[in-house]
Amino acid sequence: MEQRLSLNIALSLLVGIFTIYLLTSLGFVFGLSINLSYILIAIICAVSLPVKICRFKPKETIVALISIVLLILLSGHISSQIMDMSNDGQWYHQTGIIFLKKGWNPIYTIAEDFLHQNWNVEISGLEYVNSYPKFAEIVAANIFYLTENIELGKILNFLSLAILGFYTFYILKKHLFKNNTVIAVVFSILMVINPVSLAQMHTFYVDNLVYIYFMLMVLALIDIDYSDSDNKSAYYIFVMSMIILANIKLVGLVYAVEILLFYTLYLKYLKKKNTVKMLKKMGVIVVVLLLICSINPYFTNIAQKKHILYPVVGTGTADIIDHNMPAEFHNHSMPYKLFMSTFSKVDNIPAQNTNKIKLKIPLTIQKDEISYLWLWDTRQSGFGVLWSGILILSLLLLPFIRYKNKKDKNTGLMVLGILALSVLLNPENWWARYVPQFYAIPIFVFALYLSNKSSNKYKVMSYVLCLVIFINSAISYKEINSAANNFTKQKIIQLNNMKKMKRQPGFIKSIEQSKIRDDFSSTVLLFLDKYGRK
Numbered sequence: 001m002e003q004r005l006s007l008n009i010a011l012s013l014l015v016g017i018f019t020i021y022l023l024t025s026l027g028f029v030f031g032l033s034i035n036l037s038y039i040l041i042a043i044i045c046a047v048s049l050p051v052k053i054c055r056f057k058p059k060e061t062i063v064a065l066i067s068i069v070l071l072i073l074l075s076g077h078i079s080s081q082i083m084d085m086s087n088d089g090q091w092y093h094q095t096g097i098i099f100l101k102k103g104w105n106p107i108y109t110i111a112e113d114f115l116h117q118n119w120n121v122e123i124s125g126l127e128y129v130n131s132y133p134k135f136a137e138i139v140a141a142n143i144f145y146l147t148e149n150i151e152l153g154k155i156l157n158f159l160s161l162a163i164l165g166f167y168t169f170y171i172l173k174k175h176l177f178k179n180n181t182v183i184a185v186v187f188s189i190l191m192v193i194n195p196v197s198l199a200q201m202h203t204f205y206v207d208n209l210v211y212i213y214f215m216l217m218v219l220a221l222i223d224i225d226y227s228d229s230d231n232k233s234a235y236y237i238f239v240m241s242m243i244i245l246a247n248i249k250l251v252g253l254v255y256a257v258e259i260l261l262f263y264t265l266y267l268k269y270l271k272k273k274n275t276v277k278m279l280k281k282m283g284v285i286v287v288v289l290l291l292i293c294s295i296n297p298y299f300t301n302i303a304q305k306k307h308i309l310y311p312v313v314g315t316g317t318a319d320i321i322d323h324n325m326p327a328e329f330h331n332h333s334m335p336y337k338l339f340m341s342t343f344s345k346v347d348n349i350p351a352q353n354t355n356k357i358k359l360k361i362p363l364t365i366q367k368d369e370i371s372y373l374w375l376w377d378t379r380q381s382g383f384g385v386l387w388s389g390i391l392i393l394s395l396l397l398l399p400f401i402r403y404k405n406k407k408d409k410n411t412g413l414m415v416l417g418i419l420a421l422s423v424l425l426n427p428e429n430w431w432a433r434y435v436p437q438f439y440a441i442p443i444f445v446f447a448l449y450l451s452n453k454s455s456n457k458y459k460v461m462s463y464v465l466c467l468v469i470f471i472n473s474a475i476s477y478k479e480i481n482s483a484a485n486n487f488t489k490q491k492i493i494q495l496n497n498m499k500k501m502k503r504q505p506g507f508i509k510s511i512e513q514s515k516i517r518d519d520f521s522s523t524v525l526l527f528l529d530k531y532g533r534k
Contacts, residue, residue: 085376213244238282
C-alpha cells in the first residue's frame with residue numbers, strides 16, 4: 001500500500017507541475033500569457049493521468065490527493081512565512097516571475113521592451129531574465145498569478161523535494177529494500193536533505209531543482225533497468241524530468257544530455273535491444289517537447305545571433321565564475337580545485353578576498369565554519385561540515401559491496417557512473433551548487449551496501465554513516481532556518497518603513513539609484529503599484 005501511495009503522490013505532483021510548465025510554454029508560442037486555465041487543467045491531469053498510467057484504485061487516489069493537498073498547504077504556509085533572502089533570488093529570478101505574471105511573453109518580447117512598456121524605471125539583470133531557462137520562474141509565476149503572493153512561488157521547491165522523497169522511497173522499496181520499509185524511509189529522507197537543497201529551499205535559486213530533477217531521471221532509469229517489461233510510470237517520469245532539467249538552468253541541459261548518452265551507451269554495452277527501442281520512441285517525444293518548451297531561451301538566443309548557451313558561452317558573456325572563484329583557485333587545475341574545496345573547512349571566499357583556503361581533518365568541526373552554513377551558495381565545502389569525512393568513508397566502503405546478482409551490479413555501477421562522470425565533467429565542480437548531485441554518491445554507496453550480501457560489521461558502519469549524514473544536514477539546517485527567520489523579520493521592518501516613506505519626494509528615485517541587490521531594490525521597483533506609482 002505505502003509503495004503504491006508513494007508512486008501516486010510523486011507522479012501526481014510531477015504531472016501537475018509539468019503540465020503547468022508545458023501549457024504555459026505552448027501558450028507562449030500562440031501569443032498567450034499566463035492565465036488561470038493552466039492551473040485548472042494541470043489539476044485535472046494530475047488526478048487523471050496517474051490513474052490511467054498505473055491503474056490506481058479510487059481509494060488509493062483519494063488518499064494520495066488528501067496527502068497532496070496537505071503538502072501544498074504546509075508548503076504554502078512555510079513559503080509565506082519565510083521570505084527569499086538570496087541575492088539572485090531577489091534580483092533577476094523574481095524580476096522574471098513578476099514579468100511573466102504581468103503578461104510577458106519571452107518568445108516575442110525582450111525583457112527590456114516589456115519593462116519600458118509597463119514601468120518608468122531602469123533595473124539591472126535583464127540579460128539574465130532574457131537568456132536563462134525559465135522552468136522555475138514560469139511555475140512560480142503561475143502560482144503568483146493565482147495567489148497574488150510572490151513568496152508562494154517557492155512552493156515549487158517543497159513540492160519538488162516531496163516528489164524526490166516519495167519516488168526515492170518507491171524505488172528503494174521496490175528494488176533494494178523490499179522487506180525493510182524503515183531503511184527505505186531513512187534513505188528517502190537522506191536523499192532529500194541535501195545541504196544545497198536545504199540552503200536554497202526558502203529562495204528562488206534553482207540549483208536545488210537541478211539536483212531534484214537530475215536524481216528523478218536517475219531513479220527512473222533504475223526502475224527501467226530492473227524492469228523486464230514496459231514500465232510506463234518510469235518512462236513518463238524520465239521524460240518529464242528530462243524536459244524540466246533541461247529548462248531549469250543551462251547546466252541542466254548539459255546534465256540531461258549526459259545522462260541520456262551514458263545510459264544509451266550502457267544499454268548498447270549490455271545489448272538490451274528492447275529498452276533501446278523504447279528509448280528511441282521516447283526520444284521522439286522528448287524532441288517534440290523540447291522544441292515546445294525550449295524556444296526561449298535556446299532558440300531565441302540563436303535568433304538574436306547569440307550562442308545557444310548565452311550568457312555563459314559566446315560573445316559578450318557574463319563573467320560569472322571569475323569573480324566568484326577564490327583567488328587561490330586561479331590558474332589551477334580542476335582536480336586541485338575539487339580537492340581543496342572538498343577537504344577544506346566550510347567558507348565563502350570570493351575572488352576579491354585573498355584569504356587562503358584552509359584544509360581540515362575530516363569529521364571535525366571548527367567553530368568559525370558554522371557561520372557560513374546558512375548561505376545559499378557556499379563556495380568551499382558547500383555540502384556541510386562533515387562532508388569530506390562522509391565522502392572518504394563511502395569511497396572506502398565501495399570495494400566491499402557484494403552484489404546479489406549481475407543485474408544489481410550493473411544497475412548499481414550505472415548509477416554511480418552517471419553521478420561520478422557528471423561531477424568530473426563539470427569544470428566548476430569545486431562549487432557545491434554547480435554539482436549538487438555529488439551529494440548522492442555516498443547515499444547510493446551506503447544503500448547498495450546495505451541491500452546486498454555484506455558482512456554485519458560493515459552494515460553497522462553503514463548505519464552509523466547514515467546517522468553522520470543526517471547530523472551533517474541537521475547542523476546546516478539549524479543555521480539556515482535561524483538566518484532565514486531573522487532575515488524575514490528585517491525585511492518586514494524594511495517594507496513597513498517603505499510604506500511610510502512612499503509618498504515622500506524622491507523616494508522612488510533613491511531606490512532606482514540603489515546598487516545594493518540584496519536590498520531587493522529591483523523587486524521593489526517592479527511592485528510600484530504597492531508603492532504609489534503605476
